[in-house]
Amino acid sequence: MDQQRVYQVALNFIPGIGHMLVKQLVSYCGSAEQVFKTTKGKLLKIPGIGEHTASLISSDAVLKRAEDELNNCEKHGTEILLYTDKTFPKRLKQINDAPSLIYVKGKADLNNEKVVSIVGTRKATEYGKRLTEELIEQLTPHNPLIISGLAYGIDIAAHKASLKHNLSTVGVMASGIDIIYPAIHRETSLKMLENGALITENPIGSKPDAHRFPARNRIIAGMCDAVVVIEAAKKGGALITANIANSYNKDVFAVPGDLKNEFSEGCNALIKSNQAHLIQSAKDIEYIMNWEASAKPMAPKLFDTTILESNEKLVVEELQKQKEAILIDNLSWTTQLEPSKLASILLNLEFKGYVNSLPGKRFRLATRK
Structure with a gap:
């Protein structure tokens, strides 16, 4: 050992x-x-x-x-990922209250290029379940990792729709990895292990006590690029997740609903208070998140860096080494440029067409279309 x-x-x-x-x-x-x-x-x-x-x-x-x-x-076929491990979810690592370890069972790539968390009420309507599947089907070309909480309602609808459309899906648990809650979702959770995963921060044998659910919600919010709320009442776990996501500067989307339906009140309130983008289809996510509609990666442009200033050239050359978008803080460290100075350089490079700015203060080279 x-x-x-x-x-x-x-x-x-x-x-x-x-x-x-x-x-x-x-x-x-x-x-x-x-x-x-x-x-x-x-x-x-x-x-x-x-x-x-x-x-x-x-x-x-x-x-x-x-x-x-x-x-x-x-014995349980479970891996413990430590905060210092390279495979620890990089998005989760960025939040202040990230867990120092997580238990993982399954095969999901927790650092998938695109990650969407889908949450909502446990008392989902047929309309909400249908919207969940339609949204996931529309997102399929992006091959995103779909995250939810394995709960009744919208959560399990998201997991099942992901399985149906062959997308990797992760269930974040408020219990130990050996205790599936609710137990009725055991069969679905086993199917998820084939191309997805179950994760938790709780030791083996931990029961799904009430205080563990808000903590679970921060992981759902922290692991993704965007949180989508399908249906939600005035209060509940979905709104907690949305509020946490906002505190992490994540993009939050909410589906508007019938003004007289109690399970639309939470979504409508998020939109009304500018705490969530109104979403009608996956196109809204693509637009806000600056996602190309094609699942095929774009080829990077071939840039003439000889016409750039020295620091601009340094930044472009560093971005050329990166296989994916990089956080501005990490780019500051690798280039040894002060964050304020780097922000100005990136803005200039964006105007010149060398760089694309992405949500969450991430940057990458512009792509050739």
């Missing part, structure tokens, strides 16, 4: 330590292993670590529990 992974997983079993504090501990100590080898006196100097927590870190109990958890994961 990889002892380093034992240390990393063990951090998550220290009572009273959340995901943000796990990352802070590793940052202060240098590695997960060093957290457990740091003296109690030094641990107490770390913000957020008190006497009780420092004593728990010094105990061997959490290390034993981590070993047991890794063994259980192997």
